[in-house]
Amino acid sequence: MSKPSTANIANPPGFVAITQLPSSKTNKNAVANKQSTEDRDTLKVKKAWEIALAPAKNVPMQAFMMYMSGSSLQIFSLMMAFMLFKNPVTALSNTTNTFLPLESEQLKKDGRLWLPKVCFVVMQVLMMGLGVYKCWTMGLLPTSGSDRLVWAERRGSDLLSIFASS
Secondary structure: OOOOOOOOOOOOOOOHHHHHOOOOOHHHHHHHHHHHHHHHHHHHHHHHHHHHHHHHHHHHHHHHHHHHHHHOOHHHHHHHHHHHHHHHHHHHHHHHHHHHHOOOOHHHHOOOOOHHHHHHHHHHHHHHHHHOOOOHHHHOOOOOOOHHHHHHHOOOOOOOOOOOOO
């Protein structure tokens, strides 16, 4: 069997033939290292955005669970409200450690990771907002005037009795 001729097939986009590369070995390594570093940094930024948007994918599930648990004071509802505060606080305290494997010198110099970090923090604050809403629907937040009656001064009576009963 004879091999088909590949001379008339065009190269794919981005393909660099060996004959087009510089002939010196150090130049070959420098070009390859520069391209691989840029590609690696681009992949790290994409991974940072995936990490930053992961809590946003969790919001609809948490909202559905809030709806299903109801607004009465039960152990399940209280535990859910607790978890809506605990998990974001834990994630916020570990923000630096979460993005640490993705940092490199070039990304630090360019500052391309600060926006995913800010997005991550905003998503965690959104999750805590769901926790505040859950506590409000359960009646655990003092939002009405009757919740502050303990600290209100007692009003004096406008009516005086002339006859005292004994």
